[in-house]
Amino acid sequence: MDLLDAGRIVAGLALLIAGGELLVRGASALARRIGITSLVVGLTVVSVATSSPELAVALGAVLRDEPGLAVGNVVGSNIANVLLILGTAALITPLLVRRRLTRLDLPLMVVLSAALLVMSLDGRVGAAEGAVLLAAMAGYLALAVVISRREEAARAAKEGAPHAAGERPPAPVPRSLLLVAAGVGLLAAGAELLVEGAVNAASAMGISSLVVGLTVVAVGNSLPELAVAVTAVRRGERDMAVGNVVGSNIANIGQVLGLPAVISWDGLPVPAAAAALDIPLMLAAAVALLPIAFTGYAIARWEGGLFLGLYAAYLTYVLLAAARHDALDGFTTVMVWFVFPLVAATLIGLTAHEIGLRRRGRDGPHRPDS
16 A cells, blocks of 8 residues: 555545534434434435445446446445444444334334345346336335325424524524535545545455455445434434435435436346345345344444444455365354354343243343343
């Protein structure tokens, strides 16, 4: 890595931090002003905005005839969003999971992940399948906003004034939109600089486009979500952090893969390695989030640590496989026969415990941090 690439990475990180601050501030004010929850803003406005780097990379990869980079970018970003982003945010503070998230958004994320796996089995996401993904994304956005406005109207009618006495009114809509636009611009510029520097360094090492997409580009393009999640947690918008990740994963599949598949007419080729391993792992990460979110309506610190550990294991496997390292067989054996069964047993035990608490009527809306 030369000094120019190192400078790009440092500058990109600085822009991502500043962009996340502006985007969360503007989106929160916009939510209060137009009468929808910060969760739905995270699921819609913020998630679509923070998925813009993935969309730019996917479109550019299709134009450069690098489908492996486009698919690896989305799949790797979705895995990173769940395991890396939520894991990091949960380590800072336990994350809230609203009940509506478990009824609509999380199940849709799992359904779209499963649909992508089925679509990729023939080695291509066709134009018609891309149109289906885009339609699902558009319908989801419309439904999320309608449901949120109804819930907020009902809450306001029940509780009276929407803002407590002495609470500062939200910023005007034009100013909020300006903050959102500035935040998106900084996030996109920061991601572009960081990814360019990281890809240059990775390409110099002879790594394939799929592996670069699954690792360097995916992590780089997930940094906007990380910046937004950490900023949201720091500002007390913990449900926006979760909503941003879930909405971003939905946008990545519905928009970022759907649009290039439609534009290319011939569809988007899916590398066999991605269909065999990475997309199933993306689906597994989405499914793993369901019992954690559903049982206690929170993601505790130890669960965040578990997610980070799993992501580190995934990256290690991808890099060992790319390098054809001698340690790959031993690492795979340990993961398959020890780590994965232990994680599965933990999740099953946790789910059974929480279900037992519910039946005894002692469960609360949030699980304690443990």
